Amino acid sequence: MGLLDKLVKEGTEILKEVATEENKEKAADLLNSLKGAFEEHKDELKQFAESFQMETKTEEYKESYFEEVDDGKDCRERILEILANEFPQYAVKENVSPTTIGGTGRFMDYSIVVYENDIPKLIMMLIDKTTSYHREYRWSKEEAEKRGYPFINFIRHYPNTPEYISDRLHKYL
Numbered sequence: 379m380g381l382l383d384k385l386v387k388e389g390t391e392i393l394k395e396v397a398t399e400e401n402k403e404k405a406a407d408l409l410n411s412l413k414g415a416f417e418e419h420k421d422e423l424k425q426f427a428e429s430f431q432m433e434t435k436t437e438e439y440k441e442s443y444f445e446e447v448d449d450g451k452d453c454r455e456r457i458l459e460i461l462a463n464e465f466p467q468y469a470v471k472e473n474v475s476p477t478t479i480g481g482t483g484r485f486m487d488y489s490i491v492v493y494e495n496d497i498p499k500l501i502m503m504l505i506d507k508t509t510s511y512h513r514e515y516r517w518s519k520e521e522a523e524k525r526g527y528p529f530i531n532f533i534r535h536y537p538n539t540p541e542y543i544s545d546r547l548h549k550y551l
Contacts, residue, residue, distance in 0.1 A: 386416055443542040453538040454504055457490060460544050465551050469493040474501075481521040486514040488522070492551065498527045500550045505531050 390409055451459070454472075461470050470492055476485040479498060489504040501522045509515050510531070522529040528550045532538055 386413065443537070443539055443545075445539060446537050447539050453532050453534050453536075453543075454489065456538060456540055456543055457502065457504075457532065457547075460540060460547060461490075461492065464544060465492070465547065467494075468499060468551065469496075476518045476521045479521065479525050479527065481518070483517060484514055485518040485521065486512065488518060498522075498525075500547075501527050501529045503529070503531050504534055506534055 389412060394405075396405070447456075449456075458470065458472075461468065470490060472490055474488045474491040475481075476488065486503070486509075488501045490502040491498050492500040492502075503509070503515070503518070505515070519529055530546060530550065532543070532546075
């Protein structure tokens with residue numbers, strides 16, 4: 379039974395309960411009007427209900443991104459584990475110098491780089507609150523973007539739940 383059918387059924391039961399002898403006819407007319415409106419707009423209402431349920435599930439799911447995880451692993455370990463389990467077709471290297479993609483100068487190493495056929499598929503940096511202010515970080519990020527490689531950050535002190543990490547990786551891989 380769908381959400382709208384359930385609402386109509388509950389509404390019918392409520393109207394029957396509250397209707398007195400004097401207003402039973404009015405309650406029946408109201409119920410028939412509601413049923414008619416429901417039937418007339420059934421497809422629109424169902425589409426709205428499904429959309430509403432999907433948004434609610436998404437919001438609840440996103441809230442889980444910020445729940446503390448007590449698995450004894452740090453962000454790096456979780457990322458590597460998810461990459462190994464969900465993306466075994468890719469090669470993964472840690473602490474990769476931007477000079478490997480053609481950069482010259484002083485850079486901050488990329489924390490994790492995911493490769494497909496020896497070509498970077500995704501570059502990740504595990505950073506702290508203020509890391510993005512460092513010149514070496516900005517130069518590394520700019521080098522990756524200049525070469526057209528997707529670049530994302532994970533902030534170490536955030537919960538970085540497995541669901542959050544997995545969702546972000548699935549967007550890029």
